[in-house]
Amino acid sequence: MTQSTSTPRPAVRGSSAVDLRIHGAVVNAVMSHRLPPGTRLAEAELCELYQVSRTTVRKALQRLAHDHIVVLRPNRGAVVASPSPQEARDIFTTRRALERTVLPLVIEHRTPASLKRIRAAIAAEEQARHSGDRAAWIRLGGEFHLLLAELAGNAVLQRFMVELVSRSSLIIALYENPGVPMCGNDEHERLLALIEQGDVANAVALIDHHLVEIEGRLHLGAPERKLSLADALAGY
Structure with a gap:
């Protein structure tokens, strides 16, 4: 196994060691492509994996959302972000x-x-x-x-x-x-x-x-063309 040389992340006020650990684990998994875009991050599963409360998991997910690594969907939970x-x-x-x-x-x-x-x-x-x-x-x-x-x-x-x-x-x-x-x-x-x-x-x-x-080297295609609401709904 390759030894990790993870660079220390800057400390964040109000964060506990456990939610920082969850945050760091998700970031490293994203950087390793082990958590691809669109992957659901179930609170219950994270609670079980790290033996912590939902409050701690939610704090970690909120920080990940602040960093644009995950998207928090109301009543549907968190997923790894999919940048356009x-x-x-x-x-x-x-x-x-x-x-x-x-x-x-x-x-x-x-x-x-x-x-x-x-x-x-x-x-x-x-x-x-x-x-x-x-x-x-x-x-x-x-x-x-x-x-x-x-x-x-x-x-x-x-x-x-x-x-x-x-x-x-x-x-x-x-x-x-x-x-x-x-x-x-x-x-x-x-x-x-x-x-x-x-x-x-x-x-x-x-x-x-x-x-x-x-x-x-990325397949980004042609620049996206944004439609106005009127154009998007035209003909319907």
Whole structure:
């Protein structure tokens, strides 16, 4: 089994250890594509799995809904979110903007210890890939980006990145081209080399290209055309 290198999530006020554990488990399962979009998250089953009250489960689900990982449906429960093609485009546009901000901060704050953590994250990805553990490989690819956000030293950026990377995982699960890897280790290794060299311009260019490539491998189709209510109901 591939060892987890999960990046710590920023703490949230008013959350208990148990509901944070449920939240983290769902996020990791989404990032591993073990919980695909549309999966129902039954409160009773979560209560039994974690031996907790419905109040605790609901708190975790509410936080997941706040992070746009699940959708809470009145009288029908929670399901894993299913982002639309337009949401997918918007999320990747936002990720590119944020990660272009993250990289200069990572380089500015780099230390031998932080570089060692990045190398370890890449090694874990490579181990998962060679062992054929696709779920771990997918999750670790996302966690590489979360690690960079953590090493940037900006808690606000890190919180946004947790949401965006998790939502990106949902998008990839919905729209990926089967058999095509979404995050290549070679690009992560090249990025590490640029961080070590302190090459901000090329690191930013590479992360932008990296995310454009990931989005380009998705089957998002043509941009959605929104109809007005009058147009939608015309002829009925």
